[in-house]
């Protein structure tokens with residue numbers, strides 16, 4: 487897939503109408519992971535509109551998004567910035583060797599109280 | 615009343631308390647929870663990417679079974695509820711997904727989102743009624759209790775349709791019904807830090823701390839939740855100032871059946 491096709495694929499699976507965005511920044515203002523993100527939620531939308539696909543694919547923010555849906559709930563234009571972030575992360579993890587976590591990362595994190603839900607969720611979000 | 619029930623993996627392992635106190639309480643309230651057969655893990659999280667199909671099939675299998683067994687599916691874990699309700703919405707409204715998933719699963723009759731997914735709290739509110747629950751309370755839990763919703767029960771509200779997403783009330787009404795004093799605190803519908811601890815444990819720790827501090831400064835003595843991951847994160851990172859328990863534990867206590875759980 488070339489850059490344009492990848493951008494189109496991200497747009498298609500994001501499930502949201504990015505052109506409705508009015509750049510108010512409310513999504514980023516409400517994002518609990520804002521400080522940890524190199525590209526902010528409203529920028530995911532903006533970059534996708536502008537076709538800055540490579541920047542999106544290199545983003546570290548995809549690993550920090552909590553999928554809390556606060557940005558989606560609170561966007562005054564009905565846009566889903568989380569949908570764009572998820573589309574980028576899904577596109578990245580589907581690439582060969584681009585999983586977010588490896589098996590060796592797990593043992594140090596696991597303690598005796600860890601819920602199975604956390605292991606399953608993290609694997610689903612970060613790996614393919 | 616009999617109702618098909620989906621417990622989920624965590625309720626069979628780390629979060630047995632959430633499940634067993636729900637079951638003994640349901641008995642007192644006249645509800646028989648019928649665990650569906652051969653259910654599989656819901657996957658814990660819903661992937662919003664429109665071309666995801668395989669990760670949603672286990673939820674569909676549970677939904678289809680419930681369709682043939684009463685038409686309702688009761689959930690308890692917030693994460694299972696979120697995943698199953700959203701997959702059900704896809705089955706109902708996303709034709710492309712519905713066609714592909716049905717072609718793969720080949721049920722006797724295609725599944726198109728007919729099942730009604732209800733969370734245990736919705737069952738208490740809508741099927742039984744808090745008034746009726748209040749009448750059955752034998753040991754009121756006389757404490758200042760903070761109801762923590764987190765994200766998964768409420769958002770996205772267009773699909774979840776659980777409560778007012780910015781000013782919910784079901785947990786507070788529940789707390790009143792069991793004799794407690796509900797504490798509304800600003801962070802009650804903000805994220806605990808979820809699964810991100812796998813990539814950035816400081817971020818999860820920070821979010822959980824903020825939730826606990828918010829509950830504490832509002833005067834809470836105890837926090838209740840419906841989510842095993844919220845409970846884990848809040849207990850681990852909250853500094854141990856206030857305990858966090860499953861709402862079903864307090865329900866069983868108030869109904870006088872905690873020992874049976």
Ligand code: SF4
Nearest residue numbers: 507508510511513561
């Ligand atoms: S809140 Fe909505 S409209 Fe505002 S910047 Fe974010 S996506 Fe755009």
Ligand code: SF4
Nearest residue numbers: 517551552554555557
């Ligand atoms: S879903 Fe992700 S981007 Fe949106 S508010 Fe939550 S953490 Fe931020």
